[in-house]
Amino acid sequence: MLVNAPNVQRIEIWALAPAVSGRVVDREIGLWFTPVKMPTRAPLLSQPIALFTTALLVLYSLLRHKLTPPGVLAALLTALLHISFPSGLAFQSLVLFFLLGTIATRVGHRAKHGLTTSSTGGVGGETARNTVQVLANSGAADIFIATYLVVGGASKQTFTTGIAAAYAAAAADTLSSELGILSPSKPFLITAPWRGSVPPGTNGGVTLLGLAAGAGGAVAIAMLHLLHVRDPRQAGLVVLLGIAGTVLDSLLGAVVQITVQDRKSGRVVEGENGRRVLVVKGGSRISRGRDLLNNNGVNFTMTLAIGLLGLASAKPI
Structure with missing residues (x-):
C-alpha cells in the first residue's frame, strides 16, 4: 500500500x-x-468570518447571560469543531439554531413567566444555559462531525444531511416549546389527546400552534441545507425529520419524563437547567410520566435518533 x-x-x-x-x-x-x-477538514484560520461570528456570539451570550461561563466554553469548542467540518452548513446550522432559539425565547417573555413555576422557588422562564444544555442540543452534530473528521468512510453529503436533520429537530423542538406554550388553546397530551387538556409546560403536551412553529423551525434549517446541497428531495427529508423530531420529543416527554405540579397553584414545576425536578412532600406531586430521563436526556436522545435517521436516509454523492 x-x-x-x-x-x-x-x-x-x-x-x-x-x-x-x-x-x-x-x-x-x-x-x-x-x-x-x-476526509478533509477546513483549517480554522482560513475561516475568518466564522471565527468572527463565533466571537460575537460568545460575547453576546456572556453579556446577556444566555449561557453560564462553562456553557460558553462548551459552545466555543462546539463552534470550533463545526467550523472544522468541510461544509459551511454545520457551522451555519449551529448559528441559525442559536438565533431561532434566542428570538423564540424573547417572544411573549413576560407571559411565559406566569405559566409555569421554577424548582428553585421562583417563576418559570429562561435561565442561563449550562454545558449540559448546550451539548444536549448540539451533541449529536458534534458526534457526526468528529466521526467524519477522524474515521471517514462516507460521503460528505451523508454527514451533512445527518447534521442538518439533527439541527432541524432541535430547532423544531425549541420553537414548538417556546411558542406553543403561548397558544390560546390549552395543550393536550400527545399519547392521549382524548383525555382533554393538560397544564401548559406538561411534558408530552402539544398544541397546534406549537407543532406549526416547530415545522417552521425545521423548514428554516432545511432551506439552509438546500442552499448547500441543492437537492429539494434531501431538503424535504430534513423538514420531515425535523417535524418527526419534535413529535418524538413529546412522546419521550410523555413516557420517560415526569411532570411535577405545584399543589397550591397547579402550575407545572420546571427543573433548573433541564435537571430532574425534585418532589417536595406536601408542596408538589408527580402528575404523570416515568422518572427515566430529564429534559436534557430527552433532547439529546431525540436529536441523536433523528440525526442517525438522516445519516441512514441521505443520498450519497
Whole structure:
C-alpha cells in the first residue's frame, strides 16, 4: 500500500485491487490501482468570518447571560469543531439554531413567566444555559462531525444531511416549546389527546400552534441545507425529520419524563437547567410520566435518533 500526499489538505491511499475484464494494467501481475480519498477538514484560520461570528456570539451570550461561563466554553469548542467540518452548513446550522432559539425565547417573555413555576422557588422562564444544555442540543452534530473528521468512510453529503436533520429537530423542538406554550388553546397530551387538556409546560403536551412553529423551525434549517446541497428531495427529508423530531420529543416527554405540579397553584414545576425536578412532600406531586430521563436526556436522545435517521436516509454523492 502506497501513500501519496500531494498537499496537507488531501491524502490519497492507493489500494491494490484484482484486475477485472478490460482493466488489466500489467499483463504479468494483472493489478490496477484504485484511489481511496480520506476526509478533509477546513483549517480554522482560513475561516475568518466564522471565527468572527463565533466571537460575537460568545460575547453576546456572556453579556446577556444566555449561557453560564462553562456553557460558553462548551459552545466555543462546539463552534470550533463545526467550523472544522468541510461544509459551511454545520457551522451555519449551529448559528441559525442559536438565533431561532434566542428570538423564540424573547417572544411573549413576560407571559411565559406566569405559566409555569421554577424548582428553585421562583417563576418559570429562561435561565442561563449550562454545558449540559448546550451539548444536549448540539451533541449529536458534534458526534457526526468528529466521526467524519477522524474515521471517514462516507460521503460528505451523508454527514451533512445527518447534521442538518439533527439541527432541524432541535430547532423544531425549541420553537414548538417556546411558542406553543403561548397558544390560546390549552395543550393536550400527545399519547392521549382524548383525555382533554393538560397544564401548559406538561411534558408530552402539544398544541397546534406549537407543532406549526416547530415545522417552521425545521423548514428554516432545511432551506439552509438546500442552499448547500441543492437537492429539494434531501431538503424535504430534513423538514420531515425535523417535524418527526419534535413529535418524538413529546412522546419521550410523555413516557420517560415526569411532570411535577405545584399543589397550591397547579402550575407545572420546571427543573433548573433541564435537571430532574425534585418532589417536595406536601408542596408538589408527580402528575404523570416515568422518572427515566430529564429534559436534557430527552433532547439529546431525540436529536441523536433523528440525526442517525438522516445519516441512514441521505443520498450519497
